Amino acid sequence: MHSRLSTAGAKPGAEPGPGGEDRPASESEQLLFGGRLRDDHAWSRHDGAFVELGLWAMVVRLPHLLALTARLAHRADARALRMVVGAETGRGVMQAVAMVNINGVLAALLGTGATTERLRSAVPALLTVGLVAIVGTVLKSVSTMGTGRLEPKVERVATELYLEAAQKVEMAAVEDAEFHKRLESARFGASAARRMVQYSASVITALLSLIAALGVLTALHPALLPLIVVMTLPSAWAALSVARRHYHSHTAWMQHARAGRLLSDLLTSAQAAAEIRVHGIGGFLLRHFRLMAEDSELEQTRLARLAARTGLIAALWTGAATLATFGTLGWLLWSGAMALSVGGTAVIAIRTGSGALDSLVRQINYLHEEALFVGDLEHVQTEAVARAIPVEGRALPERLDEIRFENVTFTYPGAHSPALRELDLAVPAGKIVALVGSNGSGKTTAVKLLSGLYLPDEGRVLVGGVPTAVVDRNALFSRVSTVGQDYFRWPFTARANIAIGRADAPLTDARLDGAVRYADAQGVIREMPRGLDTLLARGYKDGHNLSGGQWQKLAIARARYRDGEILVVDEPTAALDAEAEQEVFSKIRHLAADGQTIVLITHRLHSVRHADLICLMEHGRIVERGTFQELMAPTAPGGFRAMYELQRSQFQPEPDRPPLPAQNGRGEAGGAR
Ligand SMILES: Nc1ncnc2c1ncn2[C@@H]1O[C@H](COP(=O)(O)OP(=O)(O)OP(=O)(O)O)[C@@H](O)[C@H]1O
Numbered sequence: 001m002h003s004r005l006s007t008a009g010a011k012p013g014a015e016p017g018p019g020g021e022d023r024p025a026s027e028s029e030q031l032l033f034g035g036r037l038r039d040d041h042a043w044s045r046h047d048g049a050f051v052e053l054g055l056w057a058m059v060v061r062l063p064h065l066l067a068l069t070a071r072l073a074h075r076a077d078a079r080a081l082r083m084v085v086g087a088e089t090g091r092g093v094m095q096a097v098a099m100v101n102i103n104g105v106l107a108a109l110l111g112t113g114a115t116t117e118r119l120r121s122a123v124p125a126l127l128t129v130g131l132v133a134i135v136g137t138v139l140k141s142v143s144t145m146g147t148g149r150l151e152p153k154v155e156r157v158a159t160e161l162y163l164e165a166a167q168k169v170e171m172a173a174v175e176d177a178e179f180h181k182r183l184e185s186a187r188f189g190a191s192a193a194r195r196m197v198q199y200s201a202s203v204i205t206a207l208l209s210l211i212a213a214l215g216v217l218t219a220l221h222p223a224l225l226p227l228i229v230v231m232t233l234p235s236a237w238a239a240l241s242v243a244r245r246h247y248h249s250h251t252a253w254m255q256h257a258r259a260g261r262l263l264s265d266l267l268t269s270a271q272a273a274a275e276i277r278v279h280g281i282g283g284f285l286l287r288h289f290r291l292m293a294e295d296s297e298l299e300q301t302r303l304a305r306l307a308a309r310t311g312l313i314a315a316l317w318t319g320a321a322t323l324a325t326f327g328t329l330g331w332l333l334w335s336g337a338m339a340l341s342v343g344g345t346a347v348i349a350i351r352t353g354s355g356a357l358d359s360l361v362r363q364i365n366y367l368h369e370e371a372l373f374v375g376d377l378e379h380v381q382t383e384a385v386a387r388a389i390p391v392e393g394r395a396l397p398e399r400l401d402e403i404r405f406e407n408v409t410f411t412y413p414g415a416h417s418p419a420l421r422e423l424d425l426a427v428p429a430g431k432i433v434a435l436v437g438s439n440g441s442g443k444t445t446a447v448k449l450l451s452g453l454y455l456p457d458e459g460r461v462l463v464g465g466v467p468t469a470v471v472d473r474n475a476l477f478s479r480v481s482t483v484g485q486d487y488f489r490w491p492f493t494a495r496a497n498i499a500i501g502r503a504d505a506p507l508t509d510a511r512l513d514g515a516v517r518y519a520d521a522q523g524v525i526r527e528m529p530r531g532l533d534t535l536l537a538r539g540y541k542d543g544h545n546l547s548g549g550q551w552q553k554l555a556i557a558r559a560r561y562r563d564g565e566i567l568v569v570d571e572p573t574a575a576l577d578a579e580a581e582q583e584v585f586s587k588i589r590h591l592a593a594d595g596q597t598i599v600l601i602t603h604r605l606h607s608v609r610h611a612d613l614i615c616l617m618e619h620g621r622i623v624e625r626g627t628f629q630e631l632m633a634p635t636a637p638g639g640f641r642a643m644y645e646l647q648r649s650q651f652q653p654e655p656d657r658p659p660l661p662a663q664n665g666r667g668e669a670g671g672a673r
Helices: 027-033 055-109 115-166 177-220 224-252 254-268 270-278 282-334 340-386 443-450 473-478 494-502 509-518 522-527 548-562 578-593 628-632 639-649 668-672
Strands: 402-410 420-428 432-437 458-463 480-483 566-570 597-601 613-618 621-626
Touching (some): 027 282, 055 115, 055 177, 177 224, 177 254, 254 270, 420 458, 420 621, 473 480, 509 548, 613 628, 628 639
Parallel strands (some): 432 597, 480 566
Antiparallel strands (some): 402 458, 613 621
């Protein structure tokens, strides 16, 4: 029997269903990600989507798509946009002029009269064709330059559109898996917007080229018009079918692909590197990476097989249509309904026209496909705006005299039970309130509500008398400094790691030095190869890594640099040595004396002796509160006292335990050798 983590012998997706994506969860999906990652209905989110659109509906939507691209391009670089549109329009016109003149050349050459006479009369049209070809080539270069300039800018503008909106959403949205999925999809939207520029330019060219060819053909013989359409239909149908399948598959497999990338990222992650080696996880991850990749390879194979079949059917159909077209042309010539010179032009016009129509259908098709991703991007942007933290709200008073929780109940989105239940708490300004309690009792959640990151479901959190539900939350954020349990290790220089605490304030050395000194981080900075300019990102040139405690000191310096009136410290000393820990707590006491309000979360109960108020939390409620002396008194309920005594006893020597053998080789163990 295999162990739970073993995948030996497993062949996920070995028997794909007819649609490929209807297979049950593969072993990798089930074991690592808890279920199937494929979403067969992802595509149906797009109302009236391209997957359901017919060719005509797509043509009708074309102006909207071109306008969408033009809007993005205009925002990115209006001048480059004018350049591209002008050049592409010019190219189309040149094609029309060329075709009319080719007709002139052929008519002159195949007309009556002496050869030299015919040649001479063909020269003006011939020269025009040459000139038009040169102008066309120049215009193509101008267009290439314009699109080259435009594309990266459009991608940047599109990326910024959703990044800007996404960084302002409520925490509830950040933790919403559905919103993340949309963000992932929107990422493709930015590069899709870039490609839309190219496709839009090609649509303009193909459209003008087609108009030119149709114009010439109508003048030559109207019977040739429907033939062009018949010749083009098969490849248009094939392109549409393949693209639809591709889009459907892409959206259904997006989560799967993301999970595969996650596995490959983990294999090269500096953070996971040590554990991967010591615990021998590399082979395990690699195996699952391969299994996941094999799964999507099966899907790719399925798509390729279908594309080959569609291509074959389309080629047979095109062959028949071409035969019919040229047969008709031959019959027209044979029956004398068309002159030979006109026939020559007709061949060129048919080839140009069918090529242009084919290209037009393909480009519109691509444009639609890309537009769906850009649509996702717009969708995310709209959703992000709807879920954004409101920018307006009631102003906070100059001085925040109190933070108050009134009967607060809060459940995380998607959670089954509340993290906070009917919580009442008052934190006076300039005091230290310590929240203690077992893991998961709600301490961190309480400070998240206090900081305005979440809003209560019931009850109120009042900061300076203003409920967080109506306060200007950006103003509230700016009054809070935090050293969180999971503070972020910014992969920037040490200087940036501290100054990012108040990124919008001018960076001054005095403020920076003050923060470094406060966190007692001078030693840490001195030991870094380039001091404050040391890059703290392993894996980059000259990147340097710090120990957990050193990082923690930087995080404390950052909070000090931020200098908010309310300081939230969540396990601030977990990674510090005993001496540094005492130092931090004594500094925290001084801050309170200076008027800063401090909410301290810690499991080190010895450290909360000096807090003005200690709250013991359990299952989202405060079950005991008071000063250290009050909670340790024999009359107190005893929960805090019991926890404190338990911690203290761990530092008492155990009388029954035998002493460690001497380390100099002369102890018992050494003597036995
Ligand atoms: N983002 C989240 N989404 C859903 N549930 C969460 C989230 N964060 C915390 N919880 C849940 O809320 C409850 C309270 O968690 P919280 O982090 O506030 O506990 P804590 O007292 O700070 O714990 P610890 O001492 O381990 O840090 C826990 O049951 C936890 O699983």
